[in-house]
Amino acid sequence: MPPRKIIIDTDPGQDDAVAILLALASPQEIEVLGITAVAGNVPLDLTSKNARIVCELAGHTEVPVYAGCDCPLKRALVTAEHVHGKTGLDGPDLPDPQMQLTDGHAVDFIIDTLRAHEPGTVTLCPLGPLTNIATAFTKAPDIVDRVQEIVLMGGAYFEVGNITPTAEFNIHVDPEAADIVFKSGRPIVVMPLDVTHKALVTKPRNDAFRALGTKVGIAVAEMTDFFERFDKEKYGSQGAPLHDPCVTAYLIKPELFSGRFVNVEIETQSELTMGMTVADWWHVTDRKPNATFIGDVDADGFFTLLTERLARL
Ligand code: RIB
Ligand code: CA
Secondary structure, X not given: OOOEEEEEXXXXXXXXXXXXXXXXXXXXXXXXXXXXXOOOOOOHHHHHHHHHHHHHHHOOOOOOEEEOOOOOOOOOOOOOHHHHOOOOOOOOOOOOOOOOOOOOEHHHHHHHHHHHOOOOOEEEEEOOOOHHHHHHHHHOHHHHHHEEEEEEEOOOOOOOOOOOOOOOHHHHHOHHHHHHHXXXXXXXXXXXXXXXXXXXXXXXXXXXXXXXXXHHHHHHHHHHHHHHHHHHHHXXXXXXXXXXHHHHHHHHOHHHEEEEEEOEEEOOOOOOOOOOEEEOOXXXXXXXXXXEEEEEEOHHHHHHHHHHHHOOO
16 A cells, blocks of 8 residues: 655644644655645644744755744734744754755645645644635635545534633634635544543553653653643543544544444534534534534554654654
Protein backbone atom coordinates (compact mmCIF):
# COMPACT_ATOMS: atom_id res chain seq x y z
CA MET A 1 0.00 0.00 0.00
CA PRO A 2 1.61 3.31 -0.99
CA PRO A 3 1.78 6.03 1.70
CA ARG A 4 -1.18 8.40 1.93
CA LYS A 5 -0.38 11.87 0.54
CA ILE A 6 -1.37 14.58 3.00
CA ILE A 7 -1.23 18.31 3.61
CA ILE A 8 -1.00 19.23 7.32
CA ASP A 9 -2.73 22.54 8.06
CA THR A 10 -1.65 23.63 11.50
CA ASP A 11 -1.30 26.23 14.27
CA PRO A 12 1.61 24.85 16.37
CA GLY A 13 0.91 24.47 19.38
CA GLN A 14 2.68 21.68 21.28
CA ASP A 15 0.08 19.09 20.29
CA ASP A 16 0.31 20.12 16.63
CA ALA A 17 4.07 19.62 16.96
CA VAL A 18 3.64 16.04 18.18
CA ALA A 19 1.17 15.36 15.35
CA ILE A 20 3.70 16.62 12.79
CA LEU A 21 6.52 14.58 14.37
CA LEU A 22 4.39 11.43 14.27
CA ALA A 23 3.62 12.01 10.58
CA LEU A 24 7.25 12.64 9.67
CA ALA A 25 8.28 9.49 11.57
CA SER A 26 5.89 7.34 9.52
CA PRO A 27 6.95 7.50 5.84
CA GLN A 28 5.55 4.04 5.07
CA GLU A 29 2.05 5.26 5.84
CA ILE A 30 2.24 9.02 5.29
CA GLU A 31 3.81 11.29 2.66
CA VAL A 32 3.68 14.90 3.87
CA LEU A 33 3.37 16.98 0.68
CA GLY A 34 3.59 20.20 2.67
CA ILE A 35 2.69 22.00 5.87
CA THR A 36 0.45 25.08 5.81
CA ALA A 37 0.41 27.36 8.83
CA VAL A 38 -2.67 29.22 10.00
CA ALA A 39 -3.29 31.71 12.81
CA GLY A 40 -4.78 30.00 15.84
CA ASN A 41 -3.05 29.04 19.07
CA VAL A 42 -0.70 31.97 18.44
CA PRO A 43 -0.51 34.51 15.59
CA LEU A 44 0.60 33.43 12.10
CA ASP A 45 4.17 34.69 12.40
CA LEU A 46 4.65 32.27 15.30
CA THR A 47 2.71 29.31 13.92
CA SER A 48 4.67 29.52 10.65
CA LYS A 49 7.92 29.74 12.65
CA ASN A 50 6.96 26.88 14.97
CA ALA A 51 6.10 24.60 12.05
CA ARG A 52 9.66 25.05 10.78
CA ILE A 53 11.13 24.50 14.26
CA VAL A 54 9.31 21.15 14.35
CA CYS A 55 10.50 20.13 10.86
CA GLU A 56 14.09 20.87 11.93
CA LEU A 57 13.62 18.98 15.21
CA ALA A 58 12.46 16.00 13.13
CA GLY A 59 15.38 16.38 10.69
CA HIS A 60 12.97 16.94 7.80
CA THR A 61 13.80 20.36 6.42
CA GLU A 62 12.84 19.13 2.94
CA VAL A 63 9.15 19.56 3.79
CA PRO A 64 7.84 22.88 2.40
CA VAL A 65 6.19 25.13 5.00
CA TYR A 66 3.84 27.89 3.81
CA ALA A 67 2.29 30.77 5.72
CA GLY A 68 -1.46 31.06 5.30
CA CYS A 69 -4.29 33.17 6.67
CA ASP A 70 -3.51 35.47 9.58
CA CYS A 71 -7.10 35.94 10.72
CA PRO A 72 -10.46 34.17 10.55
CA LEU A 73 -12.88 34.76 7.66
CA LYS A 74 -15.14 37.15 9.53
CA ARG A 75 -14.26 37.27 13.21
CA ALA A 76 -11.35 38.72 15.14
CA LEU A 77 -8.56 36.24 15.88
CA VAL A 78 -8.72 34.54 19.27
CA THR A 79 -5.44 32.97 20.40
CA ALA A 80 -4.53 30.54 23.21
CA GLU A 81 -1.29 31.69 24.81
CA HIS A 82 -2.87 30.76 28.15
CA VAL A 83 -2.59 27.14 27.04
CA HIS A 84 0.47 27.03 24.78
CA GLY A 85 2.59 29.89 26.18
CA LYS A 86 3.58 33.11 24.44
CA THR A 87 5.68 31.36 21.78
CA GLY A 88 3.10 28.65 21.18
CA LEU A 89 5.79 26.03 21.78
CA ASP A 90 6.73 26.79 25.39
CA GLY A 91 8.43 23.98 27.28
CA PRO A 92 11.58 22.88 25.43
CA ASP A 93 14.31 25.35 24.52
CA LEU A 94 14.40 24.85 20.74
CA PRO A 95 16.54 26.94 18.37
CA ASP A 96 15.01 29.43 15.94
CA PRO A 97 14.59 27.80 12.51
CA GLN A 98 17.24 28.06 9.82
CA MET A 99 14.88 26.83 7.12
CA GLN A 100 12.90 29.55 5.35
CA LEU A 101 9.23 29.68 4.61
CA THR A 102 8.50 28.47 1.07
CA ASP A 103 7.41 31.30 -1.21
CA GLY A 104 3.71 31.56 -1.92
CA HIS A 105 0.56 31.59 0.13
CA ALA A 106 -0.60 28.42 1.86
CA VAL A 107 -4.02 28.70 0.23
CA ASP A 108 -2.44 28.66 -3.23
CA PHE A 109 -0.29 25.67 -2.26
CA ILE A 110 -3.43 23.77 -1.21
CA ILE A 111 -5.16 24.69 -4.50
CA ASP A 112 -2.14 23.93 -6.71
CA THR A 113 -1.42 20.62 -4.95
CA LEU A 114 -4.98 19.35 -5.28
CA ARG A 115 -5.03 20.34 -8.97
CA ALA A 116 -1.63 18.70 -9.60
CA HIS A 117 -2.55 15.31 -8.10
CA GLU A 118 -5.08 12.77 -9.34
CA PRO A 119 -8.54 13.38 -7.83
CA GLY A 120 -9.04 11.44 -4.60
CA THR A 121 -5.35 11.05 -3.81
CA VAL A 122 -4.66 13.93 -1.38
CA THR A 123 -5.94 14.03 2.22
CA LEU A 124 -6.26 17.31 4.12
CA CYS A 125 -5.32 17.18 7.83
CA PRO A 126 -6.40 20.41 9.54
CA LEU A 127 -5.14 20.71 13.13
CA GLY A 128 -6.21 24.31 13.78
CA PRO A 129 -8.89 26.79 12.71
CA LEU A 130 -10.20 25.92 9.23
CA THR A 131 -9.50 29.33 7.67
CA ASN A 132 -6.93 28.17 5.08
CA ILE A 133 -9.06 25.21 3.97
CA ALA A 134 -12.27 27.23 3.65
CA THR A 135 -10.46 30.02 1.80
CA ALA A 136 -9.01 27.51 -0.68
CA PHE A 137 -12.44 25.90 -1.24
CA THR A 138 -14.01 29.34 -1.82
CA LYS A 139 -11.23 30.61 -4.10
CA ALA A 140 -11.11 27.40 -6.19
CA PRO A 141 -14.37 25.39 -5.91
CA ASP A 142 -13.02 22.91 -8.48
CA ILE A 143 -10.59 21.47 -5.90
CA VAL A 144 -13.27 20.36 -3.43
CA ASP A 145 -14.22 17.17 -5.26
CA ARG A 146 -10.51 16.36 -5.72
CA VAL A 147 -10.01 15.98 -1.94
CA GLN A 148 -9.67 12.32 -0.90
CA GLU A 149 -10.71 12.91 2.73
CA ILE A 150 -10.53 15.54 5.44
CA VAL A 151 -9.27 14.22 8.80
CA LEU A 152 -9.39 17.05 11.31
CA MET A 153 -9.09 17.83 14.98
CA GLY A 154 -11.93 20.01 16.17
CA GLY A 155 -15.30 20.19 17.81
CA ALA A 156 -16.89 18.56 20.79
CA TYR A 157 -20.27 17.11 21.68
CA PHE A 158 -20.59 15.10 24.90
CA GLU A 159 -17.38 16.75 26.14
CA VAL A 160 -18.75 20.26 25.41
CA GLY A 161 -16.41 23.23 24.94
CA ASN A 162 -12.89 24.06 26.05
CA ILE A 163 -12.87 27.74 25.07
CA THR A 164 -16.57 28.52 25.71
CA PRO A 165 -19.19 26.36 27.44
CA THR A 166 -20.22 24.96 24.05
CA ALA A 167 -17.33 25.34 21.60
CA GLU A 168 -13.93 23.76 21.03
CA PHE A 169 -11.11 26.20 20.17
CA ASN A 170 -10.41 25.35 16.50
CA ILE A 171 -14.05 25.63 15.49
CA HIS A 172 -14.76 28.60 17.76
CA VAL A 173 -11.94 30.68 16.25
CA ASP A 174 -13.41 30.46 12.75
CA PRO A 175 -16.95 29.04 12.76
CA GLU A 176 -17.74 30.35 9.28
CA ALA A 177 -14.74 28.48 7.89
CA ALA A 178 -15.80 25.32 9.70
CA ASP A 179 -19.31 25.69 8.27
CA ILE A 180 -17.87 25.77 4.73
CA VAL A 181 -15.73 22.68 5.36
CA PHE A 182 -18.47 20.64 7.04
CA LYS A 183 -20.84 21.48 4.14
CA SER A 184 -18.20 20.65 1.48
CA GLY A 185 -19.62 17.20 0.80
CA ARG A 186 -16.21 15.51 1.12
CA PRO A 187 -15.61 12.57 3.49
CA ILE A 188 -14.76 14.03 6.90
CA VAL A 189 -13.35 12.30 9.97
CA VAL A 190 -13.60 14.46 13.09
CA MET A 191 -11.39 14.05 16.16
CA PRO A 192 -13.37 16.07 18.77
CA LEU A 193 -12.56 16.64 22.42
CA ASP A 194 -14.81 13.62 23.10
CA VAL A 195 -11.90 11.42 21.98
CA THR A 196 -8.86 13.64 22.44
CA HIS A 197 -9.60 14.03 26.15
CA LYS A 198 -9.06 10.25 26.37
CA ALA A 199 -5.52 10.53 24.93
CA LEU A 200 -3.87 11.91 28.06
CA VAL A 201 -0.12 12.09 28.64
CA THR A 202 -0.06 10.53 32.10
CA LYS A 203 3.25 10.57 33.98
CA PRO A 204 4.26 7.03 32.90
CA ARG A 205 3.56 7.97 29.28
CA ASN A 206 5.54 11.20 29.63
CA ASP A 207 8.37 9.26 31.30
CA ALA A 208 8.40 6.92 28.27
CA PHE A 209 8.91 9.92 25.94
CA ARG A 210 11.78 11.18 28.10
CA ALA A 211 13.29 7.70 28.41
CA LEU A 212 13.82 7.67 24.62
CA GLY A 213 16.77 9.90 25.50
CA THR A 214 16.66 11.53 22.08
CA LYS A 215 16.32 15.22 21.21
CA VAL A 216 12.78 14.49 20.00
CA GLY A 217 11.76 12.36 22.98
CA ILE A 218 13.01 14.90 25.51
CA ALA A 219 11.46 17.83 23.61
CA VAL A 220 8.07 16.10 23.48
CA ALA A 221 8.26 15.35 27.21
CA GLU A 222 9.06 19.00 27.90
CA MET A 223 6.26 20.20 25.60
CA THR A 224 3.66 18.09 27.38
CA ASP A 225 5.06 19.02 30.80
CA PHE A 226 4.25 22.64 29.88
CA PHE A 227 1.03 22.14 27.98
CA GLU A 228 -0.68 19.92 30.59
CA ARG A 229 -1.18 22.78 33.09
CA PHE A 230 -4.31 24.16 31.45
CA ASP A 231 -6.18 20.85 31.31
CA LYS A 232 -5.01 19.69 34.75
CA GLU A 233 -6.31 22.90 36.33
CA LYS A 234 -9.54 23.03 34.30
CA TYR A 235 -10.52 19.36 34.12
CA GLY A 236 -8.39 17.75 36.79
CA SER A 237 -6.93 15.67 33.95
CA GLN A 238 -4.22 13.09 34.53
CA GLY A 239 -2.10 14.80 31.87
CA ALA A 240 -2.05 16.82 28.63
CA PRO A 241 -4.62 15.72 26.02
CA LEU A 242 -2.86 14.95 22.74
CA HIS A 243 -5.57 16.45 20.53
CA ASP A 244 -3.87 16.77 17.14
CA PRO A 245 -1.79 13.55 17.19
CA CYS A 246 -5.12 11.68 17.12
CA VAL A 247 -5.40 12.83 13.47
CA THR A 248 -2.01 11.40 12.52
CA ALA A 249 -2.50 8.18 14.51
CA TYR A 250 -5.83 7.65 12.72
CA LEU A 251 -4.06 7.77 9.36
CA ILE A 252 -1.57 5.14 10.55
CA LYS A 253 -3.81 2.87 12.62
CA PRO A 254 -7.53 3.73 12.24
CA GLU A 255 -8.49 0.62 14.20
CA LEU A 256 -7.38 2.42 17.37
CA PHE A 257 -10.45 4.67 17.03
CA SER A 258 -14.22 4.27 16.95
CA GLY A 259 -17.05 6.64 16.19
CA ARG A 260 -20.32 7.17 14.39
CA PHE A 261 -21.30 8.57 10.96
CA VAL A 262 -23.64 11.40 11.90
CA ASN A 263 -24.79 14.84 10.87
CA VAL A 264 -22.59 17.62 12.27
CA GLU A 265 -23.51 21.25 11.78
CA ILE A 266 -21.75 24.38 13.03
CA GLU A 267 -23.37 27.16 15.02
CA THR A 268 -22.59 30.44 13.25
CA GLN A 269 -25.49 32.64 14.40
CA SER A 270 -25.85 32.57 18.18
CA GLU A 271 -23.11 34.28 20.19
CA LEU A 272 -24.12 32.04 23.11
CA THR A 273 -23.20 28.83 21.26
CA MET A 274 -20.95 30.23 18.50
CA GLY A 275 -18.73 27.52 17.02
CA MET A 276 -20.55 24.60 18.61
CA THR A 277 -20.40 21.37 16.61
CA VAL A 278 -23.98 20.16 16.82
CA ALA A 279 -23.62 16.40 16.33
CA ASP A 280 -26.85 14.47 15.77
CA TRP A 281 -25.34 11.48 17.62
CA TRP A 282 -28.77 9.83 18.25
CA HIS A 283 -30.13 10.52 14.73
CA VAL A 284 -33.06 12.50 16.12
CA THR A 285 -33.28 14.67 12.99
CA ASP A 286 -33.53 13.88 9.29
CA ARG A 287 -30.37 15.90 8.62
CA LYS A 288 -28.01 13.93 6.31
CA PRO A 289 -24.96 12.43 8.01
CA ASN A 290 -21.80 14.19 6.79
CA ALA A 291 -18.99 13.22 9.17
CA THR A 292 -17.50 10.31 11.07
CA PHE A 293 -17.45 11.71 14.59
CA ILE A 294 -14.89 9.83 16.69
CA GLY A 295 -15.79 9.13 20.32
CA ASP A 296 -13.27 6.58 21.56
CA VAL A 297 -9.62 5.53 21.33
CA ASP A 298 -7.48 2.64 22.57
CA ALA A 299 -5.27 5.01 24.56
CA ASP A 300 -2.60 2.47 25.41
CA GLY A 301 -2.37 1.43 21.77
CA PHE A 302 -2.18 5.10 20.75
CA PHE A 303 0.72 5.85 23.10
CA THR A 304 2.56 2.65 22.17
CA LEU A 305 2.36 3.65 18.50
CA LEU A 306 3.35 7.26 19.21
CA THR A 307 6.32 6.38 21.42
CA GLU A 308 7.74 3.76 19.04
CA ARG A 309 7.43 6.16 16.09
CA LEU A 310 9.03 9.09 17.95
CA ALA A 311 11.95 6.78 18.71
CA ARG A 312 12.68 6.68 14.96
CA LEU A 313 13.46 10.42 14.75
O1 RIB B 1 -9.00 22.56 21.19
C1 RIB B 1 -7.79 21.91 20.89
C2 RIB B 1 -7.25 22.38 19.58
O2 RIB B 1 -7.01 23.79 19.63
C3 RIB B 1 -5.89 21.75 19.24
O3 RIB B 1 -5.75 21.66 17.85
C4 RIB B 1 -4.92 22.75 19.79
O4 RIB B 1 -3.66 22.72 19.12
C5 RIB B 1 -5.63 24.04 19.46
O5 RIB B 1 -5.37 24.35 18.09
CA1 CA C 1 -3.82 22.74 16.74
